[in-house]
Amino acid sequence: MDEWKPNPTVKPHKKRSWYLAWKYKLMNQRALRKLCQTGAVLFLLVTVIVNIKLILDTRRAAYEEEEESAQDYDDEMLNVEVPRHPVNNKKVLDVEVYSSRSKVYVAVDGTTVLEDEAREQGRGIHVIVLNQATGHVMAKRVFDTYSPHEDEAMVLFLNMVARGRILIFTIKDEGSFHLKETAKNVLKSLGSQVAPFLSWRDMWTFVGKKGGEVYGEKHAKSPALSTWGDPVLLKTEVHLTSVEDAECHWPDTELNRRRKRFCSKVEGYGSVCSCKDPTPIEFNPDPLKDNKVFDVPVAVIAGNRPNYLYRMLRSLLSAQGVNPQMITVFIDGYYEEPMDVVELFGLSGIQHTPISIKNARVSQHYKASLTATFNLFPDAKFAVVLEEDLDISVDFFSFLSQSIHLLEEDDSLYCISAWNDQGYEHTAEDPSLLYRVETMPGLGWVLRKSLYKDELEPKWPTPEKLWDWDMWMRMPEQRKGRECIIPDISRSYHFGIVGLNMNGYFHEAYFKKHKFNTVPNVQLKNVESLRKDNYETEIHRLLGEAEVLDHSKNPCEDSFVPDTEGKVYVMFIRMEQEADFTTWTQLAKCLHIWDLDVRGNHKGLWRLFRKRNHFLVVGVPASPYSSKKPSSVTPIYMEPPAKEEGAAAVPAVAAAEQT
């Protein structure tokens, strides 16, 4: 308005009067004024409404567009998510426990968590551990306390269970014969009134909280030696505690979250779940310098022995130069607990639907695991194959790192194995020494991808053939005269006592006394001499230097080898042709080494240690090294004892476990 120039033709006052007049008119014409005002209000309201509508419209359009766009990306499989059951807020569990001669069962809130009515199985004390906050089953064990030493295992287990857990006991058939005082006292300390007086064929059930109240106990005495006590059924209620009370208060780290998940699910792993100073689950062993096996995948073949797997993975993850990212655990079956163990250590695990039965099942599991390993790590030239019942030596990867180039370069090699079949406490001495052997020991070994992909995988035994995979691999059709490299002192230790072809006696006789290297960073001696031709030179050198033992003495006697140290001795045994192992087997038997089949030979030569001396055995005349025999020496012949034929069959079957 400032710049408005009054039009000279129009009188200012006239304009003003027009405006005033108009204003006056408006002010006076109330009706019109009102109309205008209402109009303005209406207009504003309409604007507001239109605005709101517009907003809604654009929003809907945007929404639809996104809906549409997302549709392309919908998962084709309609994973219908079953709505989770509302959290069970119930504070009381109904527990039913039954004990009788032929059947036991435990039901928690109507769900059977244990039922065993199989004949001739499951004898002894069944123990179930429940989480005191959730009521979930955390462990299930049976201790055949009719047999010796099982009560010790039970005590060990009960001591490992955390305070506050709910323990349920029930006896099937007989559970008192070898239940000793210590075990009875432990049961008593849990609150059992009856345990100290449990006797032959009594039936017994007990529910209690470790270090706390007793929820119920029932007992039926056996009236006579030849009869069992009447079946007992205990029904009781257990009050649950809050989740906070049932958990430890570890600092909130990634590791402890894994630990928490594990410890709230399973029991029986001891200090890994203790609230104060739990045992570590990450090990960070020293890395290896120039580690040639850092990128080699490690396949751990496992079944349902989670405690074994736990021990095995601990030793594996503590070995120097381990690369946890390359480890895959293959579990034969949909078992939860082994998977929990795998997750505790932050490793990856793969479950395998069981195919076939017994040995063939193991064999199919091996095949699937090996194929999967090479699929998951397509760059890998090798794979390390381990089993769940092995301890792994601290220098396992260092041993492989120093020797793996041989497997790559020497076509006459079949595998590198960490296990020496003949490496017992009294027959192995030198951690830096390697051998070439014609047998394939397994128990921690390296497989070449080309061997697997080109030869083994295409003709792997099919499920209907009930073969052992390792026996199959040892067959001449597969091995084709190739050899394996093994250390003198094994880099793995077979601790499994429960197994497909394994029992306590067998383990004690053949595995317990096996030597296991515990020295870190062993520098292997003369690795190049392990190549095909170099090895022959080396053997000839050794034989040339070796002192021939007195063949008139009995080789089983300790005095056969002089009381020296660090010397090389040789003896000659009779071996008519390549497959004649009569004398060797007898010698192996009296030396207390592996005698169930022939292991550890190289062209009719065996190498081991006796009294800290290198001890060579040459089979004459089958071995090409027979020429080293002085003409004056007559090879020793040992006759097999004329014995029951049947007895030999048992160990032969058992030998299959030697994998």
Added chain:
Amino acid sequence: MQKINRNVVLALLSLTSLIFLLFQLCYYKFYLSQKNGAAFSKVRGSQSGQDSTRWHVVRKFLGLISSHNIPVYLIDPLILGLVDKDIEQIRSSPDGPSPECKYFCAPRDFTTFALLDKTWKHEVGLFRTAEKMGFQWLKIINKDPRLDGMDDLSGMEIPLHYIFKLASHAIHLVVFYERSGNFLWHGPLRLKQHMDRKFVPFRKLHFGRYPGAYEKPELLLVSIDDLKVQIPKNPSSFLEEMSHSRFLECRYREARAFFQLYPDDVSLDAVEFRKKAKSLLHLAALTLNNLGVKFWLSSGTCLGWYRQCNVIPHSKDVDLGIFIRDYKADIIPAFKNAGLPLKHKFGKVEDSLELSFQGEDDVKLDIFFFYEEDDHIWNGGTQAKSGKKFKYLFPKFTLCWTEFVELKVHVPCETLQYVEANYGPEWKVPVKAWDWKSSPFNVQDNGVWPIDEWDNVIQIY
């Protein structure tokens, strides 16, 4: 008093409507920018461009992943397209400060990065830090295809894609896995039911509609827009590769069902043949890839892949297809140098060309050349003794990657149509007695070669 009230009401209403108008404007702008991004790109005025949301989000993201030592590389096709134009300059001055924000400031909804699975350890810590920095993130997991081919193995599901969202910008992180056959694979992006469908406009993502197969890229560390990022050394070839990277997984479940009906031949002969066919295919692939000739599995070999994910043991040869436009005269000498002499050559480049090479121990490599017409594709056959010509018709197809006997190879994407055209609706039933002149479903007589041409079009060695 009344009058004042009325005025106040009026003023209030005007104010409200004004606010609404402003709000609407803003909303509309927001909506538009979401829709195509470009509409309001001019808003960013400052020439340095450092105020752009996108640049900041990318910078934050790069900080996040470098603090966790995770090596990612840029695969965003739009940015790589721009980078490719200036590649010489970027290469020559890897550290120079850039005068303006050229690449990361164009407002887009996404920036795409790639991550090699084996180079990181799946630490949960990354996501915690991301959350602390204000990122929202989404993880898309699915079955591990490397275990899919295996009977009854169930591994953990693997992460295929991650999306990190901050403000209006999202980072799409595509996880690449190494597969047998020495290539990289990324999975499709499929949302599970409970997932937030509106987390980002998924349809606009450049990766994830289909799975993809790529060569392992060589990487180059560059500084663009003052951000240090790794990019494929040759962006243009990466973009080229991306345009036909679609990957087809073998139909393992159907293959298993097939073997239930017709148990696999595991005789020694079959094992031997498969081994030879595999090594022949590897050799052929190596030779053709070196020449830069695109080929695909055809006929029996393609059927073997589609039906049973393996070489058909009774097929006795390996069949490949090549478009005639990709034909090179070098093919024959190259195979000869690879130890595969020419066995016969039928037809000529203009018509019905077919080459056969002699592999080890009677395993033959047949290469059929395909001719494209407006509505179909065909290849030809010739009977040596009579000079008769045959024609095999196929519906049009495009090529996809797949993994076969530890090899990354092409197959027709429309495999079912291709196989059905060739073998008819009964292709699922194994046929051992096969006559190439009469058995194929799509064979047509195509006359006879003129006698005077025989010397040229029928060459047998």
